[in-house]
Amino acid sequence: MDSARPSAAVGAPTDDRTTSARIRDAAIECYARFGVGGTTARRVAREAGVSPGLVIHHFGSMDGLRAACDEHVAAVIRHTKQEAIGAGLGLDVTAAWRDADIGHLGGYLAHVLVDDSPAVDRLVDDLVTDAVDYLTQGIETGLVRPLDDLHGAATVMVLWSLGGLVLHRHMQRLLGVDPTEPGFGTDPSFPAYAGPAYEIIGEGIFTQAFASHIRDAVAGMTGPTGGTT
Amino acid sequence: MDSARPSAAVGAPTDDRTTSARIRDAAIECYARFGVGGTTARRVAREAGVSPGLVIHHFGSMDGLRAACDEHVAAVIRHTKQEAIGAGLGLDVTAAWRDADIGHLGGYLAHVLVDDSPAVDRLVDDLVTDAVDYLTQGIETGLVRPLDDLHGAATVMVLWSLGGLVLHRHMQRLLGVDPTEPGFGTDPSFPAYAGPAYEIIGEGIFTQAFASHIRDAVAGMTGPTGGTT
């Protein structure tokens, strides 16, 4: 029907645009728009312009399709990240691929991040690793202050960023920005989120006195159990 | 229908423990443990020790059941909040009801926060309002520094807190703590999350110079569109 064997993608993670790739992309869009529960074999088939049977023919099962989508999304994000390196402001780990032209990937992640998937888990792990790198570089460059718990801070920031992605509906409701929307970073309302976010992680919100009080309180919780000091 | 006439509501949101309440509680537990997609009428019925038909008899439909659960959870959380007022450390908006003995409510929210529900939306709105109050009090007390965008900061902090709740599986994987678990606040691994979290929101992670640079950059994004300066 469509074939389209040639037309080779120059730098993409995979260069296919075969029927099987079209099905996979249609599935990603469905997952992004209707969620995991709302995505059926028939709907994907219709969206891709093929028969329901073909979906299973290519991917074995709906689970197989889901896994293929996970793998592909993870691959695309890794690839996008490569390109973004160097341009890296390093402000936000997820900023790079959110600003990029990646269609429904944000929406896909927003729906998929909440349930089990090895590929997505690995992706999240990678994001944390990257965040650690960014922070380390930031400290060396003198942009970021030395941190008590670098790895912990990186992890928490990734969780918060992705949390915002997952709760995009509420962010849209409350702040007028949707982080799953392509062009999120250039949206006129973007500062409604970025402003407070950077105000918080930039200078913190506590006064000096209270900040150290809290620090002691939290440190005190480790003592009795860990018993370092 | 509902009976449960006597036993007057002393302080609880609703005083029932009728069959219908048992079904609703079983449903909440199912939603918390198996998610929305994994919760079927039959499963709820089995968990509550009743027949499938009775579930629909009491709630009209599964949607009705879901709505009833939303309402109830929101009510319980509001009630718990009332009690926590005054004890309020105000460190974390969600801390109060996470530490409280509210069984599966955290897990319920983690699963439900991502899809549409008026009751849950209202609950989130309330949390933001509370956060604004806490921050305002903090500023008056001298614990929190004056903020450029108080409301924005409150919103973002609520989104991040709830985001961590929704992504509890990843938090468990990465930090060894699960915010949906009862007793999250007293878990030995709790500091693995709280430490970095307070380090970030407490004092911020940027050096003074970079923080103001970022602030200008974000402020500059409003300019061209809003045209303030």
Next chain:
DNA sequence: GGGCGTGCTGAATCCATGTTCAGTATTTTA
């Protein structure tokens, strides 16, 4: 006691889903 409504049951119904499969077109191989 006799009706009567309400709580409740569980089999039956209807529907949408994932998956299978027999068969057709199309491409590749030789």
Next chain:
DNA sequence: TAAAATACTGAACATGGATTCAGCACGCCC
């Protein structure tokens, strides 16, 4: 060109879902 493999279709099929319904049991009113 002939044969084989592969892409693809679309009508089954089986499963499990929500919801319906006829009927049972029990407490309340007259």
